[in-house]
Amino acid sequence: MFRQILPVSALLLGSALLLFAGGINGLILPIRGTAEGFSASSLGLLGTGWAFGYVAGCLMTPPLVGKVGHIRSFGVMAAFAAVAVLVSLIFLTPCAWIPLRALSGFCFAGAAMIVESWLSERADPSSRGRIFGLYTMVNLAASTAGQLVLTLGDPMGFLFFILPAIFYCLALVPTAISTTEVPKPLVSVRLDLKALWRNSPVAVFGVFFVGISNSAFGTLAAVYADRIGLAVASVALFASLPVLAGAFSQVPIGWMSDRMDRRVVLVGVALTALAVDLVFILLRPEAVEVNLALSALFGAAIYAMYPIIIAHANDHAPEGTAIQVSGGLLMVFGLGSIAGPMVAGFSMTPFGGQGLFITSALAHGLLILFAIFRIWTRAAVEAEDKAVFVPSPAARAMTPETTVLAVGEGEDRELPAEG
Structure with missing residues (x-):
């Protein structure tokens, strides 16, 4: 089992960093928005924006990767995800947060697709189920840990906006230094x-x-x-x-x-x-x-x-x-x-x-x-x-x-x- 996991450990680490950042980012926004006096309808639109961006990311990432490659695409996704959460700290208004949240959803979907395609490429039929199970557990643990980090500080400060930006950037490292061969093109979905x-x-x-x-x-x-x-x-x-x-x-x-x-x-x-x-x-x-x-x-x-x-x-x-x-x-x-x-x-x-x-x-x-x-x-x-x-x-x-x-x-x- 260890021999099967070791080749994909860097990719699992990158995914964990991505989900950890997403856990913090996804929870700090409604908490901070409520404290800033945002209406419930505005906070709901944050979720709408994120979902819209996520769907767009699932549809648009495959052709983007086909043009510029997996590593460059992942770098763009992680960079813009970090930018989105930092800009959210500068402009504490729903008008800024809603499109920024859509950008986060787009980048998160794209980055996740790239990591998953890499994992799929490295997983042989005999180990695919175990790797998928481990991938799911790692992501669940990372996302939950990100949410629980908010119990350790004051949500009214800047810490919980800086932290996810840092971890989005750190998620770049495992894929950037990976020696794994570039995987096959991403799967495209045609909605019928x-x-x-x-x-x-x-x-x-x-x-x-x-x-x-x-x-x-x-x-x-x-x-x-x-x-x-x-x-x-x-x-x-x-x-x-x-x-x-x-x-x-x-x-x-x-x-x-x-x-x-x-x-x-x-x-x-x-x-x-x-x-x-x-x-x-x-x-x-x-x-x-x-x-x-x-x-x-x-x-x-x-x-x-x-x-x-x-x-x-x-x-x-x-x-x-x-x-x-x-x-x-x-x-x-x-x-x-x-x-x-x-x-x-x-x-x-x-x-x-x-x-x-x-x-x-x-x-x-x-x-x-x-x-x-x-x-x-x-x-x-x-x-x-x-x-x-x-x-x-x-x-x-x-x-x-x-x-x-x-x-x-x-x-x-x-x-x-x-x-």
């Missing part, structure tokens, strides 16, 4: 909604509304926690515990979905998330421990939905099209991620913090109703015909290259029309 819908309506409908819910919570969870009076340390835990819980919950939920209709499992998980939504909306808990426990349960539910949906879509997809299906659904998730923070942010203006969970509850309710309708109208896939459930990082941290790393080599081709 009609083909995706024919393949699995539940997947398309569900992944869009999961994108709305997950991105709204990922962007505004810290704002909600701050509004109910949690200390900075508790705010960081409120934002990070759900991601950790979601990572751990995927193992038992994935095992269950491999043995029964995945749509039934999806409905059960969505009902759990909806129940937590209603607790936050109706009971409005105030105790720190209760809020943290609920946030963990919420994360265990919402962050397990995406891999269930991807597995269900691949159950119906023609053989050899897993990368195209997963890449297309990732783009649909991205569209939902653009809408989610914006809708939730504007909802928090009339409804207060509960507006976040009202938005999430509506998304989960619609998903449940549509999934139940499809269960009645389409038979479940036989167990022997099911694709393999692959645990995934939080979807907003995935790129089309993540699927290539997880399941095999990618090709630049359109999603088949039938499925």
Whole structure:
């Protein structure tokens, strides 16, 4: 195992530095923005900007890498990500932060795709699963550590803007000095909604509304926690515990979905998330421990939905099209991620913090109703015909290259029309 990991250790380090910086940057903005008096709608637009940039990065990075190469492209991404967070400290206004956050999303997606393509190139079939698992764990640990760093200082200073800029720059080093051969061109995604819908309506409908819910919570969870009076340390835990819980919950939920209709499992998980939504909306808990426990349960539910949906879509997809299906659904998730923070942010203006969970509850309710309708109208896939459930990082941290790393080599081709 050590011999398999050693050749990719530099790339894993670069990814960890990237995710560590992203963890700090993603949490300091809503905390500092709230302290500066930004409206909830403005803070929601930060998430919309980031998602828009992230989708654009997934689509535009492959041709950029094709023109100037992997190392130069990665250098540009890391440099501009550092610039974006530093300029955010100079201009403490939503008008500056929203486009800067979009730039961050673009750079983050591009840098992640390049690292993942390098890892995929170095992973042989026998070690691919272990390398993907280690890559996922490293990123989860780095992102969580970045968020928890905010408990060590004053968010009103400049430290938590300087730190992510430093680590974005440090992420340049492993790829710059890597002796690994330049990998193959990055996988390109061509979004064909009609083909995706024919393949699995539940997947398309569900992944869009999961994108709305997950991105709204990922962007505004810290704002909600701050509004109910949690200390900075508790705010960081409120934002990070759900991601950790979601990572751990995927193992038992994935095992269950491999043995029964995945749509039934999806409905059960969505009902759990909806129940937590209603607790936050109706009971409005105030105790720190209760809020943290609920946030963990919420994360265990919402962050397990995406891999269930991807597995269900691949159950119906023609053989050899897993990368195209997963890449297309990732783009649909991205569209939902653009809408989610914006809708939730504007909802928090009339409804207060509960507006976040009202938005999430509506998304989960619609998903449940549509999934139940499809269960009645389409038979479940036989167990022997099911694709393999692959645990995934939080979807907003995935790129089309993540699927290539997880399941095999990618090709630049359109999603088949039938499925």
